[in-house]
Amino acid sequence: MTFRTLDDAPDLAGRTALVRVDFNVPMEDGQVTDDTRLRAAVPTIQRLRDAGARVALLAHFDRPKGKRVPEMSLEPLLDDLSRLIGAPVRFAKDCVGDEAKAVLADLDPGGVALLENVRFHPGEEKNDPDFARQLAALGDLYVNDAFSAAHRAHASTEGLARLLPAYAGESMRRELEALDRALGNPEKPVLGVVGGAKVSTKLDLLKNLVARLDRLAIGGGMANTFLFAQGVDIGGSLAERDMADTARDIMEAARRAGCELLLPVDVVVAKEVKPDAEAGVRALDRIAADDLILDAGPETVARLKRAMDLSKTLIWNGPLGVFEVPPFDKATVEAARHAAELAKAGKLIAVAGGGDTVAALNHAGVADDMTFVSTAGGAFLEWMEGKALPGVEVLKA
Structure with a gap:
């Protein structure tokens, strides 16, 4: 199986990459108890940063069912994520619209922002084309680094990939190559x-x-x-x-x-x-x-x-x-x-x-x-x- 990876991407300097990650991590009392999934995203984030891209992270947490649920916000992940990548991470209180645009516009090349839970919007799990277009308006290219969510045809996992140049991230690449060695070929x-x-x-x-x-x-x-x-x-x-x-x-x-x-x-x-x-x-x-x-x-x-x-x-x-x-x-x-x-x-x-x-x-x-x-x-x-x-x-x- 052949799929597009970041090796196939053109010059990334100054471009904004929308990166779908899996940050649905275990939490207790507002603290991350297992940061495995955060660490899995670091190689892709770092590769994009090193290339001079702005990195906008898209993720879900839990099952808010299309509503804004404060305790399902991604904001508590900021400190752990910043520590892992060795740089500050900005936070946008929405994943689309003016709030997200303003945060991304303020990023320097190599900067990283985490956007709020995509499942706060009903259009995410419905793979709504309009919601996918709102997401696509924020970036120049799309990177899927969340194999664990790849079996879902959601706006941030499938719809968005049809609207922007789309590539597999480093974690996704490792997963696909390993599974191909196990069952494909x-x-x-x-x-x-x-x-x-x-x-x-x-x-x-x-x-x-x-x-x-x-x-x-x-x-x-x-x-x-x-x-x-x-x-x-x-x-x-x-x-x-x-x-x-x-x-x-x-x-x-x-x-x-x-x-x-x-x-x-x-x-x-x-x-x-x-x-x-x-x-x-x-x-x-x-x-x-x-x-x-x-x-x-x-x-x-x-x-x-x-x-x-x-x-x-x-x-x-x-x-x-x-x-x-x-x-x-x-x-x-x-x-x-x-x-x-x-x-x-x-x-x-x-x-x-x-x-x-x-x-x-x-x-x-x-x-x-x-x-x-x-x-x-x-x-x-x-x-x-x-x-x-x-x-x-x-x-x-």
């Missing part, structure tokens, strides 16, 4: 790991992956549904028993596509989900009526590690067990650390994403050792599902 063999609670929330994902991967390992609660569909007595375990036919359809689709499906061959069970609960390993024909399957067993993990050793590319979404509650984190941690070792050694391209996945990799202490970890959530999942993302489509060269 991967080195084969390709292994997928998909975990999580429910098959029903990842139907499109599973259907797309079995058609594109060489092997697919399924873990977490959704693996229980597949085991149940195979006639395994899963005791009192979490499962979508009404999805058994769907699970069998996916298994058949994998068989037809030549994708080897790796389901658990042993499991870790307990009578209740609580820290340091008494847990035991069970073969699939030894699960008691009151057992809860809460993690993958050691032989299942060993088989998954062997599959990683045989693969050139890994794409991972979702934990293998209830990793938040030790000891049911063991399978996820062991598998993640093995993937990270292979990635560090240059033997595996390991790309992971999704909220629980990021938390699990951080828990295992290996997020920085993977080839790429996406924090994009919904956009990452839709990409894995094979869906076109509106905010990416408009950047195609």
Whole structure:
């Protein structure tokens, strides 16, 4: 896939760049508690500043539903953002109109301004052409650096890109290149790991992956549904028993596509989900009526590690067990650390994403050792599902 980046942009000196960023950060008592998304935007901001452009940042925060909600203002981000870029950041109390124009007109080349929450306007989520034109009137070019919002066809993610020369920012570029290496044009063999609670929330994902991967390992609660569909007595375990036919359809689709499906061959069970609960390993024909399957067993993990050793590319979404509650984190941690070792050694391209996945990799202490970890959530999942993302489509060269 080819898309326009800042490498393709003409001379930026003296021009105003409207940069869509994702600043929907966790806040507590008016303070940023995790500045990951702010830091992700710094390389693009700095590149534009170094080129002499004026930088106008467009972002949303929370869900004000087209109304001005004071506690959802972006203004509290100013101090953290200024600290990260090492320069003062101006703030405009609106993202369109005279207020925004006045702030931008007062910027020197290399100056940065944060415009107020675009979702304060109903036209943002409706992708209203008039609102997009109001945004476009503020700048000379558009840069999308918010892959996490690229699955939304909103005015600041899609409409605006049709009105100005549009480019991917540095964070967006890294995300797209990593995902292309994982699914678009991967080195084969390709292994997928998909975990999580429910098959029903990842139907499109599973259907797309079995058609594109060489092997697919399924873990977490959704693996229980597949085991149940195979006639395994899963005791009192979490499962979508009404999805058994769907699970069998996916298994058949994998068989037809030549994708080897790796389901658990042993499991870790307990009578209740609580820290340091008494847990035991069970073969699939030894699960008691009151057992809860809460993690993958050691032989299942060993088989998954062997599959990683045989693969050139890994794409991972979702934990293998209830990793938040030790000891049911063991399978996820062991598998993640093995993937990270292979990635560090240059033997595996390991790309992971999704909220629980990021938390699990951080828990295992290996997020920085993977080839790429996406924090994009919904956009990452839709990409894995094979869906076109509106905010990416408009950047195609």
